[in-house]
Amino acid sequence: MAVLLELRDCRLAYPSDRKNQPDRLALAVDELTLREGDRVALLGRSGAGKSTLLRHLRDGLADSASWCPQQAALVPQLKVFHNIFAGALERHSGFANLKNLLLPSPRFREEIATLAQPLGIRELLWTKAEELSGGQKQRVAIARALYQRKPVLLADEPVSALDRRQGRDILDLLSRRHGTSVIAMHNASLALEVCNRVIGLGDQRVLFDSPVDQLDPDTIERLYR
Template sequence: MNENASFPAPASAPVLAAFEGERLGYGERVVFEHLTLAVRQGERIALLGRSGSGKSTLISALYRRLSEAGRRVALVPQDHALVPQLSVFHNIYMGRLDRHGTVYNALNLLRPFRREREAVAPFAEELGLAPEILRPVERLSGGQRQRTAVGRAFFRGGDILLADEPVSAVDETQARRILQGMAERFPTLVLSLHAVDLALETADRIIGLKAGRVVVDAPAGALTRGELDGLYAG
């Protein structure tokens, strides 16, 4: 395991969100027929599984449940949820829209305040986006857009980060750097990842999904890559 990874949260750690035999899905489609799962404070969880296994559905359900409970949660959705016509600066700034009123946000949209530019700049710099900070995100590469979405989550901050494939469009070196930044900022992580090696390095708990079922739920240190490769077979 990566030296930055935490030890697994103790069983006595507070439960932040739990599902007890629940049916989850989207629209009319049912993805999980009978999901039982709990997320505890201080855990670093990696969700693994093929496309369509339920990772995005679980991330969305966790976000709704945690938000409804008043938890301070940041989100990196798989589709990034950026405003294409707005700049990298404005999209990162949106992480704190709820901290200001409508008039303040509108004025900052028209002519960014210096204090907000200075607040956002370190996040853009850390993520290699400083040269693009005033560029509309519709003119960025896929990897740059993904990093902008990560920057927005970093700027928002909070106790919990939920991220759906947050490093799928960047190279391995950048991915490790971004994941380290996440681990340093957020006490609790739930990350949907596509790379088994990165999951084993970053997480202290691995949840493997297959066809809407939890087929693996174990400490990362007790698993091998070979055991997890089976999630992608068949």
């Protein structure tokens, strides 16, 4: 499968909050190759570096990746429709974007209604984002990522506020719509069901990088001890 991105000897760090102190290492990656068709789950305890790695991959993949951040990051005063439409502002002209804010065209209404249907948010398209529950906001953020229509999906805990069944259905949908995905997750058993590769992070490094069918439960459990 084609290589989409390669990381070698990569040190991901943040500036120290103390003056004249060296940067603080968040994650060291010796080697990581992302190939077309990979469905990667990033697992690890809180603070292990999942978001940091995702952001780095996003920078590397630039225009070929759709992005679904950990916090839904919706514009609270805008309707759900417009928050989803915001995923594709760059695809349309400035005039179309402005017009759509005031008077959405039938074409965009139809496109977004079709996208919202399987996520269970079609009835909410004309509700303001600030009036949604956490799980509804998360599904709007997923719709906005889907509307970006990029070949790779990078998503940071996209179904953490949903129940298991709903989470599984939505992860399946995301897999069908993107040839390649990297998803940070807390639910390891769900990750094993929907992904074909798991990268385990801990101690500021990659502890393992393995196809799902070669992983034993102990390896995953050790991540959380």
